[in-house]
Amino acid sequence: MRQFADVEDLSKLVRDALGPGCRVVAVKRLRGGSKKGVYRFRLEGTRMPGVIVYSWAEAENFWPGEREADPADPFAPASGLVPFLAAHRTLDALGVRTPRIHLADDSRRHYPADVAVVEDVSGGTLEALFETDRRRAANALGELAGTLEVMHRHRSRHYGRVDRLESAPLVSCERRVLDRALRDLDEAAERDARIAAAAPAMRDRLQELAGRVRPRAEYGLIHGELGPDHVLIDAGGHPVLIDIEGLMHFDVEWEHVFLRLRFGEHYPALARPGLDQRRLDLYLLAMRLSLVAGPLRLLDGDFPDRALMQGIAEHNAREALALLRPS
Incomplete structure (x- = not known):
């Protein structure tokens, strides 16, 4: 049985990103992701009603037995904070809108996986x-x-x-x-x-x-x-x-x-x-x-x-x- 993110640990991550007055009132793991976990946090005590947390933990990746990736292959599995931040910087420099980043961490001090706290874009898909x-x-x-x-x-x-x-x-x-x-x-x-x-x-x-x-x-x-x-x-x-x-x-x-x-x-x-x-x-x-x-x-x-x-x-x-x- 897969063990997804520990909600309390991710809640602490959100509070670290937004300040001690932030209170988590609801958490939902969103469906559809196959390489990372995507969690919606509803908040009180802060200027924003919610945020999204990305978790690139191994348990969030559903792809079985991925073959060894050639570093030169652009189709090699792209997962983790490094490709995410590189893509975000590139698009931001071009003026292309992506969710704003509140916190990004791969130190494993806050959470035992690459994680990011980002803007919860309000208008759906x-x-x-x-x-x-x-x-x-x-x-x-x-x-x-x-x-x-x-x-x-x-x-x-x-x-x-x-x-x-x-x-x-x-x-x-x-x-x-x-x-x-x-x-x-x-x-x-x-x-x-x-x-x-x-x-x-x-x-x-x-x-x-x-x-x-x-x-x-x-x-x-x-x-x-x-x-x-x-x-x-x-x-x-x-x-x-x-x-x-x-x-x-x-x-x-x-x-x-x-x-x-x-x-x-x-x-x-x-x-x-x-x-x-x-x-x-x-x-x-x-x-x-x-x-x-x-x-x-x-x-x-x-x-x-x-x-x-x-x-x-x-x-x-x-x-x-x-x-x-x-x-």
């Missing part, structure tokens, strides 16, 4: 706002499009996560994506008979698509996993990016493939001209395979929302197979 207030959602979506343009125009000659962006990688972005997709294909084929039957054709298709991509020497700044559930809305209606630990310089086409999948009918507001169609074609198939292998790998462990992950894997398996059919 953009995903929820699409259902409840389409006008406000459209305004936030337009502002998000501008935010993404700022990020994607922030260029680097090297690709990689912002906390590891030190030197030129030995392989190209497209080769990195291809290698990852081939691994995901192998993993998915072990767990899904339909993918196994189509694996030779899928492997050939990935190689063919990768062979069409021409070299590139500059990379934009991307969130890497930006769905409408990773965009909060503040009291002024402005978008606030969360789950930023994977922030990286990479091909912006990778971001746009994910945006198109997650924003669906709302994606046209985020679309931009000039994207490389050959990269989009490769990255779409690679993304579909990632969204089969990843959820199925997560289900090897004890992740609680199993129906959600099974549904994601099933949907993306069908979509991946459809990409093999002549259009």
Whole structure:
């Protein structure tokens, strides 16, 4: 049985961050996180009604048996205070709104894990706002499009996560994506008979698509996993990016493939001209395979929302197979 955060220890952390007059009146662990625990604290005796606490304790990470990470791989698991703070600093310097940090600590003196106390953004997610207030959602979506343009125009000659962006990688972005997709294909084929039957054709298709991509020497700044559930809305209606630990310089086409999948009918507001169609074609198939292998790998462990992950894997398996059919 997993033992999540000790609420009293985290409450002390909150009081250290906000002062001795702060009183904790309620604590709730929020659902959905797979690599860190996210806790909402309701408060009295302070100017803010609540805060969020992130805990990167080992017991909060549901990913079973993650393979040894290559430090140069931008897709290596991004977890902990170092990538979080590096991403926060980078976005703050660009004027991109993220939750304000009240306290960040990796000393283990306050708590036996990396922790951060951050602003509790009050307006819920953009995903929820699409259902409840389409006008406000459209305004936030337009502002998000501008935010993404700022990020994607922030260029680097090297690709990689912002906390590891030190030197030129030995392989190209497209080769990195291809290698990852081939691994995901192998993993998915072990767990899904339909993918196994189509694996030779899928492997050939990935190689063919990768062979069409021409070299590139500059990379934009991307969130890497930006769905409408990773965009909060503040009291002024402005978008606030969360789950930023994977922030990286990479091909912006990778971001746009994910945006198109997650924003669906709302994606046209985020679309931009000039994207490389050959990269989009490769990255779409690679993304579909990632969204089969990843959820199925997560289900090897004890992740609680199993129906959600099974549904994601099933949907993306069908979509991946459809990409093999002549259009």
